[in-house]
Amino acid sequence: MSLTIHQPDGSKSSKRQSTYQSALKPNVRWVDSQWGTWLMEIASGPGLRDMQGKLMNLAVLLDHEPPDVQALCTIASEKVTQERLQNELAQMRQVIRPDLAMRLHVARSDKSGENVLLEPSLPSALKEVVTKAVRKAANARRRSPGGTQLDVFAYLIRSWLADKGPILVKDIQKAVGASHPTVAAGLEQLKKQGVLHRLSDRSVELKGFPRDEWPRWLLATSQARKIARYVDPSRHARAPHEMAARLSKATKQNVAISGVVGALQHFPDLDITSAPRLDLCIATEPGREDLAFVRKLDAGLVRDDDAPYPVLAVHLLPLRLDKQFVEIDGSFFADPLECMVALYDMKLYEPANEMLEDLIRRQEKSAKPVG
Amino acid sequence: MPRPDNNELTPAQVMEQVARAIPEACRSNVIIIGSLAAGYHFFGNDQSKAIRTKDVDAMFSPHAMATGAAREVTETLLAADWTVRREGEFGEPGDANTPDDQLPLVRLKPPHQAQWFLELMSAPGADSDGELIKKLDRVETQAGHFALCSFGFLGLAEHVPLTTEWGVRYARPEMMALANLLHHPTIGTAIISGGFFGPTPVKRANKDLGRVLALAYLSLEQDRDAMEKWSEAWRDALTTRYPQRAADLMARIGLGLLDLMGSRDDFNEAVRTCSLGLLRSMDIGPDALEATARRLLAEAIEPLTQ
Numbered sequence: 001m002s003l004t005i006h007q008p009d010g011s012k013s014s015k016r017q018s019t020y021q022s023a024l025k026p027n028v029r030w031v032d033s034q035w036g037t038w039l040m041e042i043a044s045g046p047g048l049r050d051m052q053g054k055l056m057n058l059a060v061l062l063d064h065e066p067p068d069v070q071a072l073c074t075i076a077s078e079k080v081t082q083e084r085l086q087n088e089l090a091q092m093r094q095v096i097r098p099d100l101a102m103r104l105h106v107a108r109s110d111k112s113g114e115n116v117l118l119e120p121s122l123p124s125a126l127k128e129v130v131t132k133a134v135r136k137a138a139n140a141r142r143r144s145p146g147g148t149q150l151d152v153f154a155y156l157i158r159s160w161l162a163d164k165g166p167i168l169v170k171d172i173q174k175a176v177g178a179s180h181p182t183v184a185a186g187l188e189q190l191k192k193q194g195v196l197h198r199l200s201d202r203s204v205e206l207k208g209f210p211r212d213e214w215p216r217w218l219l220a221t222s223q224a225r226k227i228a229r230y231v232d233p234s235r236h237a238r239a240p241h242e243m244a245a246r247l248s249k250a251t252k253q254n255v256a257i258s259g260v261v262g263a264l265q266h267f268p269d270l271d272i273t274s275a276p277r278l279d280l281c282i283a284t285e286p287g288r289e290d291l292a293f294v295r296k297l298d299a300g301l302v303r304d305d306d307a308p309y310p311v312l313a314v315h316l317l318p319l320r321l322d323k324q325f326v327e328i329d330g331s332f333f334a335d336p337l338e339c340m341v342a343l344y345d346m347k348l349y350e351p352a353n354e355m356l357e358d359l360i361r362r363q364e365k366s367a368k369p370v371g
Numbered sequence: 372m373p374r375p376d377n378n379e380l381t382p383a384q385v386m387e388q389v390a391r392a393i394p395e396a397c398r399s400n401v402i403i404i405g406s407l408a409a410g411y412h413f414f415g416n417d418q419s420k421a422i423r424t425k426d427v428d429a430m431f432s433p434h435a436m437a438t439g440a441a442r443e444v445t446e447t448l449l450a451a452d453w454t455v456r457r458e459g460e461f462g463e464p465g466d467a468n469t470p471d472d473q474l475p476l477v478r479l480k481p482p483h484q485a486q487w488f489l490e491l492m493s494a495p496g497a498d499s500d501g502e503l504i505k506k507l508d509r510v511e512t513q514a515g516h517f518a519l520c521s522f523g524f525l526g527l528a529e530h531v532p533l534t535t536e537w538g539v540r541y542a543r544p545e546m547m548a549l550a551n552l553l554h555h556p557t558i559g560t561a562i563i564s565g566g567f568f569g570p571t572p573v574k575r576a577n578k579d580l581g582r583v584l585a586l587a588y589l590s591l592e593q594d595r596d597a598m599e600k601w602s603e604a605w606r607d608a609l610t611t612r613y614p615q616r617a618a619d620l621m622a623r624i625g626l627g628l629l630d631l632m633g634s635r636d637d638f639n640e641a642v643r644t645c646s647l648g649l650l651r652s653m654d655i656g657p658d659a660l661e662a663t664a665r666r667l668l669a670e671a672i673e674p675l676t677q
Binding site for chain 2: 232233234235236237238239242295296298299300301302
């Protein structure tokens with residue numbers, strides 16, 4: 001969700017803030033809300049994973065803000081105890097620079113934004129602001145927002161890997177479901193980096209694989225992504241490929257196989273002997289995901305979105321992204337980009353990088369030079 | 372995690388002792404049920420998995436031959452220096468004047484060891500339709516009169532039993548589980564106060580349904596799809612043994628388990644009996660057995676109710 005975009009030119013920042021702008025300023029970062037010198041993020045529960053990503057996002061942003069700017073991440077879930085929340089913050093503060101750590105704060109509210117619990121040292125006026133921000137975030141989720149700059153980038157990468165040639169800007173806008181300013185900002189960003197070739201007919205094409213922007217996109221994508229994670233308390237879970245084989249009988253929804261099992265469809269040389277988990281992708285309206293089918297894959301699994309080593313991870317994608325699913329022998333598979341996101345989420349960096357390099361090599365072998 | 376004592380026997384060793392003690396002519400009439408059957412099936416001769424079972428349950432099958440075979444086995448064992456177990460609540464053999472319901476069950480201790488005793492039972496008769504009532508048949512031996520008991524759903528242990536290398540057979544784990552599930556459609560108030568599970572009395576239903584979870588857990592250790600196979604085997608057993616009532620029985624298989632899962636205290640008691648019984652050598656907690664219960668419900672029980 002991007003409500004306030006931190007513009008690269010600092011146009012939304014004060015003059016004083018602009019002095020802190022630098023070449024390292026994260027260009028594609030945003031927060032859910034801003035209030036005075038407060039940056040605010042709203043995380044959804046029931047686990048803390050969403051909050052962890054948002055806290056990290058806030059920490060990165062604070063690094064480029066004046067020292068009086070503070071950040072508050074609110075989790076809109078009553079299921080998280082205040083103690084757990086404070087523990088999470090304490091852990092986060094231990095691993096980031098002290099000058100940033102003390103400017104990071106957490107709060108909790110119920111789903112509707114009411115009953116806000118703040119650290120006692122914070123201004124009580126924040127409560128009302130938090131309530132409004134939670135409601136705004138919930139409304140934005142319900143409206144199923146259009147594509148973001150992340151989606152624009154992903155679309156360009158997919159098109160480039162598939163060697164589709166130049167694409168009209170309006171087609172990007174349509175495919176991604178993003179507004180014109182969002183698409184334009186995304187393209188401008190890539191243009192500045194020198195990786196985008198603009199043609200006279202309002203079409204664009206990547207000149208090559210945008211290696212500099214790629215890691216930032218991965219990080220931002222994984223932080224923005226909601227993943228339902230499942231653990232197996234009895235160590236009797238079916239193997240990933242066994243669960244995948246049951247998928248078509250378990251649900252009539254379009255659920256795509258991703259992660260290692262999916263990547264093997266696109267890159268059979270993937271250097272992983274056995275998948276550590278099954279990754280699935282389901283394209284759904286926010287808050288309307290139907291994950292009842294998981295019980296048919298393995299009824300023993302328990303959802304725990306904070307689990308570091310789940311046996312099943314279901315990536316909840318915006319509805320429009322089911323167009324990226326590929327049907328092979330009656331099963332849906334996520335496209336290579338999606339599979340790589342899952343590999344990085346599992347920290348399988350080396351195999352993911354090998355897969356990426358293979359995809360780039362294949363593209364470069366078949367593509368005509370541009371620009 | 373409790374480890375077996377050095378002098379404890381493996382399930383295969385106990386099974387061999389029991390089988391060799393039974394006259395060869397009667398061995399094919401014996402089906403071992405209960406914890407020895409389960410221990411033998413899952414652990415065999417694994418030295419790290421000795422069993423703590425005190426009562427080895429031997430069911431005579433078919434029902435028509437049970438009394439005769441039980442008499443022969445009892446007299447053979449007593450002649451071989453086995454003794455009638457008389458401790459505690461287990462009384463003296465009766466005589467012709469003792470009413471059936473006051474006769475002791477046949478419980479025999481092998482010579483020179485006190486780890487286990489043999490308890491003889493009977494498969495239910497052909498007229499049994501799976502009712503829960505306990506039936507007693509008189510066994511007249513030279514040492515006195517005993518009762519051979521049978522329970523309605525014990526007949527499921529007769530369904531396609533497995534064989535040992537010594538000629539006696541043993542009940543399939545899934546059939547013992549099914550009998551226990553059907554025997555406890557609710558968590559009843561009956562308790563066991565024998566001390567096996569510690570000083571606190573344990574509800575019989577919790578112990579028996581805990582056994583179901585342990586059997587399921589161990590089966591899943593061997594085969595991740597075991598619960599689906601149980602479902603098919605249960606359908607076959609119920610339609611074969613109780614053709615008139617099969618649909619009704621299938622509909623109620625899971626009731627007791629759902630009750631157990633709905634009561635934290637009962638579930639924890641069931642887990643405790645498992646960790647003192649079949650799962651003793653393993654470190655299995657409530658979370659793992661809850662996962663097992665969910666798999667049992669979803670993959671073995673629910674397909675039969677649809």
